[in-house]
Amino acid sequence: MTDMPQADAGPDRTPRPDTGRRxxxxxxxxxxxxxxxxxxxxxxxxxxxxxxxxxxxxxxxxxxxxxxxxxxxxxxxxxxxxxxxxxxxxxxxxxxxxxxxxxxxxxxxxxxxxxxxxxxxxxxxxxHYFAHPEWRDHAPAPKSIAEARRIRARLLGAFERAESCPDPAERRALMTVVVVGGGPTGVEMAGTVAELARYTLRGDFRRIDPAEARILLVEAGPRLLAAFPPDLGDYARGRLKRMGVEVRLDQPVEAIDDGGVTLAGERIDAATVVWGAGxxxxxxxxxxxxxxxxxxxxxxxxxxxxxxxxxxxxxxxxxxxxxxxxxxxxxxxxxxxxxxxxxxxxRRSDAPPPYRYRTRGDTAVIGRHAAVYTYGRFKLTGRLAWLLWSIAHVYLLIGFQRRTLVMLQWVWRYLTFERGARLID
Ligand SMILES: Cc1cc2nc3c(=O)[nH]c(=O)nc-3n(C[C@H](O)[C@H](O)[C@H](O)COP(=O)(O)OP(=O)(O)OC[C@H]3O[C@@H](n4cnc5c(N)ncnc54)[C@H](O)[C@@H]3O)c2cc1C
Incomplete structure (x- = not known):
């Protein structure tokens, strides 16, 4: 608790301390x-x-x-x-x-x-890494720009290293990606990594075929997208399977280290582990x-x-x-x-009135053309859900310029599978 008066609270850092306004x-x-x-x-x-x-x-x-x-x-x-x-x-x-x-x-x-x-x-x-804060070092989560860049560098760096790796087992580990957590973040991440490997990177390497990458999505519970109706979770699972993602349900992660993960006693060597679990x-x-x-x-x-x-x-x-x-x-x-x-x-000085949330529906994207959307009892999957997901996200972006820019990039990427941000820094 920090509500005791503090004598040594230091100077007032308000940029304009004397406006006289509330x-x-x-x-x-x-x-x-x-x-x-x-x-x-x-x-x-x-x-x-x-x-x-x-x-x-x-x-x-x-x-x-x-x-x-x-x-x-x-x-x-x-x-x-x-x-x-x-x-x-x-x-x-x-x-x-x-x-x-x-x-x-x-x-x-x-x-x-x-x-x-x-x-x-x-x-x-x-x-939150539950009882294992040390997992953070091995399994970054997409929560800040620094972390997202760390994931990107690991992912792209692993394919680069695999290209010149003579050892087949090591090469396999370099081309294995484990995503932990079957909620919207994990599903989105696994789907996009699959697209990156199967389409975008394809043809750019001489020794390896990125399409052979092994991508696992691991969930401790019995289904994906637990906050959505069960059939939408099943749809996501089916789509991910078709995209070549191995979905592991009911398999809590037991250990994560620099070389991979352990799931239900099974060791999986993987150069990239991404956290999206809690x-x-x-x-x-x-x-x-x-x-x-x-x-x-x-x-x-x-x-x-x-x-x-x-x-x-x-x-x-x-x-x-x-x-x-x-x-x-x-x-x-x-x-x-x-x-x-x-x-x-x-804006007024009187007490705010009660707040009530009005949902515009919930969405999660799985990949190109594939998303789920639910609004009350109404459910949608596939291309139309993907379109709704895109509109909702672009709408939430701050600033018109940014909305236009991101929209144009999406359209371009949608048509070409091209990725403009493949830098390893
Ligand atoms: C990978 C990912 C995917 C997501 N996908 C979706 C989605 O598809 N749809 C959806 O609706 N939601 C999604 N969410 C959730 C959504 O981003 C959050 O619900 C939303 O950001 C919460 O808004 P907020 O203002 O409470 O917090 P935030 O947006 O997190 O903002 C908190 C701010 O507080 C600042 N701050 C924190 N601590 C301090 C401190 N001590 N001093 C000063 N500043 C501080 C931070 O720098 C930050 O700017 C996603 C979240 C993640 C991480």
Whole structure:
């Protein structure tokens, strides 16, 4: 707990400390925090948005950076740029380490603090390696640009090494990719790696045939896409099989090291292991002394404020918001809607009204022409679902220019199977 007054909180780091306006401090420039700040643009409040990164990242497409389909700059945009026309918004590049509730200020890692009248916590989530934090070194997860580039370098580097590897067993291991986790991220990743190997890299090597790569998707539970109706999970499994992906269900990973994985007692040598199995909320709950759930999420009331503290709000992946007796999922559309709702409400000084999530349906992509989409009882698979998935993702991208650019790249890649971002750095 960090809500005791801190005498040594360092200097006030607010860029413009004396505007005399009510100050809303937002921690996190992801889907929730940025949507909230954009709604507050031009309002009669001072907004200070703090993020430890200088960019807003479109995480749903990180797997495409990991598999060389898109460049990092295609899915990231400087937060300062997005908000450059909002004269009442200050952007601060800093990592928040705690909240002094008694003094109403957030503390920053490099010293100093920023006082607030109202505080919005939107720090998102992190990948969770369950009881094995050491697996992180061997199995990167597509959560940041640095991690996505690490995956891309491993994947492409392994094919390069295989090309000049004289030993057949070692060559086989170099051409083996294991994706852990049968949720949307794992399914997307396995499908795209299969396309990369079977089509994009084909013909570029002399000794190896990348199409012979072994790609495994490993899931501890009995089916893929557990959050979707069972027949959509079966569809995904069937499509992946047709794409040459070996799907292993009911096989929890027992060990991961630099040379591969162990599944149900079976050793699989693999140069590339990608993690997409579990997330937990980013730090935030402990800053305000809240009782988090088992995944670290902070329970919030119907209007997104903390129980007992109407000046502090939590949004997006960090928040545990229950609707109709069920917690909302950790999705970009939830985070963005919550951010918009709160931003609109905070333009006025009275308490925000209750929030209600309105889904636009859930999608997961498997590969070219193949996706699943569900909206209530309505279900769709195949080409049309893929189209809906594309539209939904492009719609969520911040900034018209970026939407157009990504759309054009997709169309080009769709027609040619070409990948423009095959650099190993
Ligand atoms: C690989 C992948 C695929 C996904 N696919 C989909 C999908 O297809 N559809 C979908 O709806 N959702 C998808 N999601 C989930 C979606 O990305 C999240 O639900 C969404 O990003 C949550 O938004 P948020 O604002 O809560 O957090 P984030 O978008 O994660 O933003 C959190 C921000 O807080 C900042 N921050 C964190 N800690 C601190 C700190 N201490 N100090 C300062 N700043 C801090 C971070 O730098 C970040 O900018 C996917 C996620 C991943 C990882």
């Amino acid at each position: 100050r809303v401090v937002i921690v996190g420039g992801g889907f929730a925090g940025l949507a909230c700040a954009r709604e507050l643009a031009g309002a009669d409040v001072q907004v200070v948005l703090i993020d430890r990164r200088n960019h807003h990242l479109f995480q749903p497409l990180l797997y495409q950076v990991s598999t060389a389909a898109l460049s990092p700059a295609d899915i990231a945009v400087a937060i300062r740029r997005v908000l450059h026309k909002a004269g009442n918004v200050d952007v601060v590049l800093a990592e928040v380490t705690g909240v002094d509730r008694a003094d109403a200020r957030v503390r920053l890692k490099d010293g100093g603090h920023i006082p607030y009248d109202q505080l919005v916590l939107a720090t998102g989530s992190v990948y 997330i937990r909320a980013a730090p935030g709950a402990d800053w305000v002394g809240g009782t988090a759930d088992r995944t670290g999420r902070l329970p919030v009331t119907a209007n997104l404020s903390l129980p007992g503290d109407p000046a502090i709000f939590a949004l997006g992946d960090l928040a545990l918001f229950e609707q109709d007796g069920k917690p909302l999922p950790a999705l970009a559309q939830v985070a963005q809607q919550q951010g918009r709702h709160l931003g609109r409400a905070l």
